[in-house]
Amino acid sequence: MAEQRIGVAVLGLGNIGGAVARALVHDASALERQSGLTLELVGGFARGPEYGERAGIGRERVSSDAEALIDDPQVDVVVEVLGGEQPAAALISRALAAGKHVVTANKEAVSKHLPAMLAAARDGNSALMCEASVGGGIPLLVSLRQIMATNRIERLRGIVNGTTNFILSKMDAEGADYAPTLAEAQALGYAEPDPTADVEGFDASYKLAILASLALGRHVHPQEISRTGISGVTALDIADARARGGTIRLIAGMQRTDDGATLSVAPTFIPNDDLFSRVMSNFNAIEIVGDRVGPVLLHGQGAGPSPTSSAILSDIIEAARAGSAASLRLGE
Numbered sequence: 001m002a003e004q005r006i007g008v009a010v011l012g013l014g015n016i017g018g019a020v021a022r023a024l025v026h027d028a029s030a031l032e033r034q035s036g037l038t039l040e041l042v043g044g045f046a047r048g049p050e051y052g053e054r055a056g057i058g059r060e061r062v063s064s065d066a067e068a069l070i071d072d073p074q075v076d077v078v079v080e081v082l083g084g085e086q087p088a089a090a091l092i093s094r095a096l097a098a099g100k101h102v103v104t105a106n107k108e109a110v111s112k113h114l115p116a117m118l119a120a121a122r123d124g125n126s127a128l129m130c131e132a133s134v135g136g137g138i139p140l141l142v143s144l145r146q147i148m149a150t151n152r153i154e155r156l157r158g159i160v161n162g163t164t165n166f167i168l169s170k171m172d173a174e175g176a177d178y179a180p181t182l183a184e185a186q187a188l189g190y191a192e193p194d195p196t197a198d199v200e201g202f203d204a205s206y207k208l209a210i211l212a213s214l215a216l217g218r219h220v221h222p223q224e225i226s227r228t229g230i231s232g233v234t235a236l237d238i239a240d241a242r243a244r245g246g247t248i249r250l251i252a253g254m255q256r257t258d259d260g261a262t263l264s265v266a267p268t269f270i271p272n273d274d275l276f277s278r279v280m281s282n283f284n285a286i287e288i289v290g291d292r293v294g295p296v297l298l299h300g301q302g303a304g305p306s307p308t309s310s311a312i313l314s315d316i317i318e319a320a321r322a323g324s325a326a327s328l329r330l331g332e
């Protein structure tokens, strides 16, 4: 028998929120066996009850008032999966200040508003958790934290955007040009109808900003990152990389320097003997280099409802177990 009941609210019942809410309702007994906690979906916030039907959790659990749902005394953990900067960032800070732990997959809101969120978490003695916001299902932030307990992070390097990796690996495999490959990625659902955030490197810069904030112990705003997307990469560039014994990938990188760090997102030549050249399709890979441990490489599915909800559910459980001690923090 589980000892502790944890009430969860899910803000946003789209791809990811729907999967999380569905797991809370339909996989409750497996999650209880695995975690020893009883996770209970108190409600989901969406524009209308039809979102609950679509997510497979029924219409009656859907609320159209996010603030009332956050304030519900039954709610211990708020999962924010609305996406975008606002109202997501304001709702996250409100929940944290009210003493609710927040689990989010929203890299844009976290990377831009991290100081306000951490201040709200301190006020509310609550935890901000965002494992799913970088690297989807890969246990990346937890690994970074574990490594940082005894290491100075010298370097980070990542393929952190599945859409651009899908496009670049397909261009390489087929010798195809950028525009038709983007159109194919859109048709297959690997790229959004408006692909700007992915192909121009914004999404990767949000993720790098979160990683670099943790590694450097200060808030790194995405605007500090030098950013070049992949829309200028041609079939000729890829053929040229091949002739030189490699390929091109969109790399998000941080390199520590004497007076700080260089931070960039850019299409980068990767030699064939580098493991990153074998990161295919929508997979992600992140290399963390610590001064004691040396290079550590993590590889896995960086997106999709199942891997992403895995990270979110783990964060809910960790916040319920450890409380504010589990929270993301900067250099303390």
Ligand SMILES: NC(=O)c1ccc[n+]([C@@H]2O[C@H](COP(=O)([O-])OP(=O)(O)OC[C@H]3O[C@@H](n4cnc5c(N)ncnc54)[C@H](OP(=O)(O)O)[C@@H]3O)[C@@H](O)[C@H]2O)c1
Pocket (backbone or CB within 6 Å): 011, 012, 013, 014, 015, 016, 017, 045, 046, 047, 051, 081, 082, 083, 084, 086, 087, 105, 106, 107, 108, 132, 133, 136, 302, 303, 304, 305, 308
């Ligand atoms: N998809 C992935 O594989 C993945 C992986 C890692 C992280 N994430 C992150 O997870 C978050 C959610 O992504 P997603 O793929 O689930 O997006 P999504 O399918 O678009 O879901 C977002 C949901 O939130 C709703 N929503 C947004 N703003 C709202 C508002 N102001 N009021 C009421 N409802 C609102 C949307 O409703 P409408 O559709 O009616 O606008 C939609 O149902 C994002 O931050 C994303 O970056 C996604």
